[in-house]
Amino acid sequence: MLTVPNTRYFSTFSKLIVLGMLLCASQICGCTSYLQRDTLPILDCEDCAETVKVVTVPLPVIASSPNEGITTGALAAFLIHDKKDEINTLLAPQINQNTNFGITTSLYGAFYPAPNRNLEFNLSHSTKINYDYEARFKDMTLLKKKLDLNLFAFAFADGSARFYGFNAKSPQQEETNYTDQEIGYNLAAGFPIGEHFQVVIGDRLRDVEIRRGAVKKLPYTGDEFTVAQVPGLKGFTAHTLRLSLIYSTLDNRDTPTRGGYAKLSVEPSFKELGGVSEYRHYEAEFKGYIPLDNARYISIFRLMYNQTLGGNVPFLEQSILGGESSLRGYGRNRFIDNSFFLCNLEERIRLFRWEIFNVTADWEIAPFVDLGAVMESLDKANLDNFEFNPGIGFRAIVRPNIVGRVDMGIGRSGPAIFVGLGYPF
Template sequence: MHDSTGGQALWNAVADFQFAAWRRVVAVLLTAVPSIALAQLPPPESGGPPSPVPPSVPVPAPGQTTGLARWLNPSTAPFIPVPEVATDPNSGTTLGVLPTWLRTDENHHIDRIIAPDILHNPYFGYGMHVRLYEYPSEDQQWSVVAQIKEHVERGFDGEYQIGRARRDRWSFTGGLIYDRDGTPRFFGTGNKTPESSQTNYTAAQQVARAQIGLNISRIWQLAYTVRARSVDVLPGTLPGIESIEQRFPHITGLGTDRELLQRLSITYDTRDDLTIPSHGTQWVAYGGLASRGGLLNDSLYSEAGVDGRGFWPLRQDTILAVHLALRYLLHTNDAPFWALSSIGGGRSDIGAEQPLRGFGAGRFTDRDSFSMTVELRHKLLSFDALSTHVDIEVTPFVDAGRVFGRSGTVPFTQLHPVGGIGFRGIARPFVVGYVDVGYGSEGSAVFTGIGYPF
């Protein structure tokens, strides 16, 4: 489960609260299209370590705000009462409220976020999340998110990373996920599937994954990834959308299926920062085998691909960012439809789905895929928001991609183009919130979330 409703909405909502309340110039941006920055509580007192718990309510002093005014001032409120707004073409608009505690270290960097919420989604009713994000250092991060809604959806996501900076010999990333998601769509396979073939299904999955990286140097890494996944494809529940088994009764992957993926990858990475890069490149070449059980066999499929991204400063405040991804399934002996290559949505996942921000996630699916993105990340303004520094970026972008079923197909032809503009709020060193608005052949789509799309 990637907390696509609450986790992504957190940063968007925090930003909306900050902008609307305290920053006139950002309010102007919000009038045109939502944008994201970061609001946070004051840092702990200097001269000592960060407070082990979220900041407590300060004792009012003479002349200090009290009553309702104290709750509306983030310098004195016990928490930030954040309005929650999340939008996605597949899941609709989710509204709610998050009481959010943010803690900073002596360098005014966020090192803890506690953010439960109460929300409402038009498809799944009322629900809640419990979230804890920890950023002990540049080299280590972990998070725990749990959620439940009235209908269909519930989940748990625990993630841990250490060795992110590759200063030591080994790096490790691990995660445990349980996710019941009622929003996925399937349109059939092929690069020209019509919008009218849209179906919905409920995906219930359990995932355990780990990646161990051998850091040959700060630039080169050899990594082994193993992922055990059980996926149960159930009938869809969204009103007005046909359920998958009605239109595609014979598609491979209905019901319960299991996958054990083992992947080797080699990474070349010269980026100056993992979260907010300003220059450098990253190239990842990978190959893997997936089976229903047992080691080192491709009873489901075998894969190979390359993923590259580059960042070039054009001016002090402008960066050209480019992303390319190409994935081939070399053998698809009995691969379920959810394991095929797909494009659509707002994020890039190495060896999996790739962005096409004029369409919802998984809009086009087939054996192989190609994706390309160009962004011009321009810093529009900067300001100090309480105890941290915030940059606002405006980012025109172009996405293009396609899927194909024959390996001999030229991947650069018959592309689906998307143009759009993004707004990002950046609080270094770990936080990027975004709103991206894209337009493609089927209309516009809006995505909110945390982190750059690639």
Template sequence: MRKTLLLIAALFSLGCLWAQTDSSTIKKQKFPFNILKKIQQGNLKFVPIPVFTVSPERGASFGAVINYFFKASRNQQDSLTRASLAYINLQYSTRKQFVSEVGYSVYTNAEKYYLQGEFGYKDFYERYWTLSDNSTSNNNYLGVQYEQLFLRGRLLKNLGKQFFVGLSYNVNSYNAITFESKAIPTIPTVPGINKSFVVGVGPAISIDKRDNQFSPQKGWYAEASLRLHDKWMGSNYKYTLYNIDLRRYIATMPKGILALNAVATITDGTVPFLEKQRLGSDKIMRGYFTGRFRDNQFAAAQMEYRYPIGKSFVLAAFLSAGQTAETLQKMEWNLLQSSVGGGLRYLVNKDKKLYIRIDAGYTKMKNLGIYFNLGDAF
């Protein structure tokens, strides 16, 4: 409880700091007409998104995500430094779930460094079906309740021409893991079923040729990292994680964008239960419950076509396929999961090409997922 209160206080302090930083600018303008003008022009820097969702996993969930967009360059007209983002995410649900998270994705002046990460606390609930078992019905699941403290991210240096090299780190603590009493499926007999604590660090590289990190329209992106989790670092479990993320953005006739993405996460060693890779999210394999399939290995690919309608709207259609498996040898084409869907984007910041999006994804297992978020999925 003490850790929770400290974290909430830290988040509140950070929020106050941001408010104080921006207040000097607001005082120079007439409120609320300056806000209305920015909305009309689509040039918001602070983008608060109210959160209200109803789902079987979480019940009714409400809160807010406050996004702050800025350029770290000393010269705001500098075209060499791309826009950066910091955010606070606070949510609470009728199932007494609480989420407090701070995240950032920052290009420093002249893009000499790139800093990305998030930290926070969760008192959360999710569903567990089985590990990579396609025969399990959607109705046969266990509820999993847990507390999580996490700190993860990357610190990269630009060696030139958007080639970044540095470190990836991960500190993750799961405690008070409990399962709903239900006969099918049975509680898994895997490491970390009651609690787990891992610490990992390793090299990371990325090549970032995108014109924009929020809603890219051209260029490409490649990221690879290797992270060692070992007991000499303080981790309770020893394993290695390999990650790769590839993205490509192609302009099509007459004015659309074809976006392609492939990701893979491979682990080797003793991976605790809640550190196993989950299939399903608002970014890839949309439509699946997060964790509908989970295991040591994960691979997926997706494509999305984006077509602008007028000056402020974009229509999107997407297709994805992927799977989890205990080992790479157990990945098979006939076990692939897939989803299709579409969505709408609305421009809220012309300068940074930032969109709010709503997506609907429908899966091979006849699940429907609805997502409301800021920025494109990838």
């Protein structure tokens, strides 16, 4: 599985913005200001007027996740608009408290200087173990809009990581904790083939260290398992290349309402590139969006299959399910094996369109079902191993590019709640 931590910034700003949006009804005081463009040196906006609209929204932080526990705190979100009254820049300093990580301060920023170019960053540091420094750059304007460039660079430490063992029957009683400390990048360049096809060439590097975790009530993974049992338990380096073929008729990249999407990928790891061992990832993904009543109702499905082949594959490089974008009834990385099959069904229902703090948002409710299992290979799949996770999501969408969400899924161990930015798929 391509276990690039490209959603790690959810553990900071994303965990707060959605719940903050849902708490807007509590009449928290926000304000709108109009400032001269030259007084905002950070602003890079082709479509901004000389007088810029800035909406300031103070919000509380109340978040919970299966691995990290409860987080509380506060933030101030600054939303800078362009001439079309769309958000061009978003800045959000925040401070929060968590029993496991102490006090965390962070700054999240998102810049949309042009319709097909954006930059995001997250700077976060806790008093106990955790830190997160990330930057993500997307540009679809290069080579006369024929090159789709994506770069994600990161350095983080997550003291809430869990390991239960391998295969679909790994028991809850074997839960252990460790700190996942990583540094690396993920680079991808896409080239169009015809109207709806794209070839993507990628390069991915991650250097991983495994240390004692922050959750003291759980045993340390390194005390319960050996390197012979869990490859990569003492740390590892992964350096892989990737080749993907994508077919897409989606009407929007970030907030699609109709169309289809298919992706076939192969990602080999070579020792000559500095990887710890040689193995290969194969992945197939299919998604469909079916709108009704002028997109007030959108039925979505996703099917995925991932296979990892090779020897001595590090445990965090194998096929993994669990978390906000796969099985939402469990925490991140709950199930690990050589392959997985996943099916997500979701009905996104727009309840109403509401303007609050001078920002217009669509408010959605999204009942869903997640069905999936890890296995040695697809021909050895066992129906008894599949996890059935029903749940419900609540979404606030500021079009065309911002989605805040709260998803609650129910697994065999009870409910799990995830808060984040962007749709889960």
